[in-house]
Amino acid sequence: MTLTTADRKYTMFSPVLTVLRDVLARPSGAIGLTLVTAHLVLALISPLIVPYDFKATNSSMMLTGPDMAHWLGTDHMGRDVFTRVLLGGREALLVTGIATPIAVTWGGFMGIFFGLAGGRIDEVMMRIVDAFLSLPWILKMLVLIVTFGTGVEVLIPTLAFFYGIPVIRIARAATHDVIARDFVSAARARGHGRMTIIWRELLPNVLDTLMVEGAMRWSWMLLAFSSLSFLGFGVSPPTPDWGLMIADARGFMSFAPWGVLGPVVALSSLIIGINLTADALAKALGIDRAQKAPV
C-alpha cells in the first residue's frame, strides 16, 4: 500500500512542498507540471520574443508553407503563424486564470455553507443547482455573451459564475463527509459560531478537494473558452487566439494544414498538461476523481 500525502501531511516539511514533491514524483505530474509551467512562462514572455507583428498582414505571403523565415508558415492574411501561436494562449490564460479562483472560491463557500446549514434551505438550494446543471453550458453562456458582448469583462464573470455552480455540489458533499467528525462537534460544544467553524474546522479539511476541483475547472474553462472562440463568440479578431485560429484556418486545411496544426498542438498540450497535473494532484491528495463527469 502506498502512502498518500494525506497520511503524512503534518511532517516537518511544509504541506505545500510535500504535495508538490509528491506530484512531481509521479510521471503524469512531472510531465503535466512541466507543460503548464512552460505555457505560463511563454504566455508571460512571448510579446518580447515573437519574431513578427501578430497583426501585420502581407498579401504577397498568403498561406505559404513553413520555411526558415516563417517556421509554421503564414495564414490566409499573410500573418506569421508561429507568432500567433506563441501569443494565442495569453487571452485564454488571462480569462481562465482569473475566473477559476473566483469560481472555486464562491462555489466552495456556498457549498460549505449549505452543507453545514442543511435542512430546508439546503434542499431548495440543491434543486436550484440541479436546475442550472441540467442546462448545457454552451447555451447558458451564449445567451449572456450575445446580450452583453464578447469582451474579457463579460467572459470572466460569466465563466466564474457558471463554473462555480458545480463546485457548490462538490464542496457540499466534502463538507458532509467532514461534518460528522468529532472535531466539528467539539467546536460546536465549545460554542463557536458558524463562521468560525467554517473557517477553522471545515475549510482546511475540504481544501484538498477544492484544489483538485479547481485544477479540473481550469481545464474545462479553457475548453469552454476556446470552444467559444472557435464558434466566434470569444475574443474578437485580430487578437490571436488558438480557438479562433483553428476556425479561421479550417477552410484552407486541404492545402495549408500548418495553420491548423500549430494552434491544435499548442491548445492540446496546455489542456493535457493541466489534466495530467490535476490527476497527479488528486492521487497525491488521495482523492478519487474518476467518478466525476464533465459538467
Next chain:
Amino acid sequence: MLRMLLRRMALGAITVAIVSIIIFSGVELLPGDACTAFLEREAKGKLLENCREAQGLNRGPFERYFDWAASAIRGDFGVSANGQKSIAELVGNRLKNSLLLASSSLALGVPLAILLGVITGLWRDRPIDLTLSTIAIFAMTIPEFVSATVLILLFSVWLGWLPGIVLTPAHAPAVEFFPEIILPVIVLTMVMTAHILRMVRSSVIEVMAGDYVQMATLKGVPYWRIVFRHALPNALLPAINVVALTVAWLLGGVVVIEVVFNYPGLGRMIIDSISDRDLPVVQAIALIVATVYVGVNLSADLLTMFANPRLRTLYMRQK
C-alpha cells in the same frame, strides 16, 4: 417502493419547473424583450407593435409565464420571433437528427467503454492499461472541435476515406445521413468512451480488492468465474449513472460537433437562433434539453435502484 418512485419523479418535475422559471426570468431580466432583441435597430413603431402582438408581449410577466409553461407541457412552444413558423415544427426535425447522432454514439461508445474499462481494470498498471488510459486522457481532454478538425484532416483531406462535412438537408430520413454521420459519431464516441472507461476501470479495481472477491479466491473459485459472477455485476452498476451524466455532456458537446460538421441538428439550431437573437426558440430548446437531461438522470437513478438489491431494501426501509 411506489412512494419512493413517486417521490423521485416529483423531484424531477420540480427541477424541470425551476429550470423553466430560470429560463423565463433569465430572458425577462436581459435588457429589452424578445422583439427588441430580434428586430434590433428596426425595433420601433408598427413593426415592434406587430411583433409584440404576435408574441403576446403586451401582458404581464406572470400571465405570460403560466401561458408559456402551460402550452409547453402540451408541446406547443409558440411561434419564432420572425413570426413565421411554429417552433414545435422547426425543432422537431432537428431534435430527431440530434437524437440520431447521440444514440448512434451511445450505442457504439457504451459497450466499447465497458469492455475497455474492464480490460484496463483487470490488467491494472500493465502496458495495455497504461496505453489505453493515456489515450483516454487525450481523448477526453482535447476539445471536441480540435479532435474533430484533426480527424477531418486525417480521414477526409489526406486519406479521402470519409466525407468531412454533412450536406444532407434537415428533413431527410435517417438513412440518408450515412456515411456523412460517421466522423461526427466517431468524435462523440471517443470522448464519451474515455469518460466511461475511466469510471468503469476504477470501479473494477475497487470491487476486485473487495472482501468477497478475496473470499472467493481463497475458496478456490476459478479467476474468470470470480470476474464474471462476483465482480462485474457489482462493478458495472455505477456505470448506469455515469452513462446518464455522459448524456448530459453529449447534449452540450453535440453543439460544437454539429457546427464543425455542419450537421443539421438541435445544436446548430441553438447557435443559429442565438446569433439571430430569436429568444423564443432559444427558450424552447433550453427547456427541451433540460427536460431530456432530467429524464435521463431520473431513469438512471431508478434503474440503479432496481438493479441493486442493497439500495432497494435501503430505500424501502426509509420509505
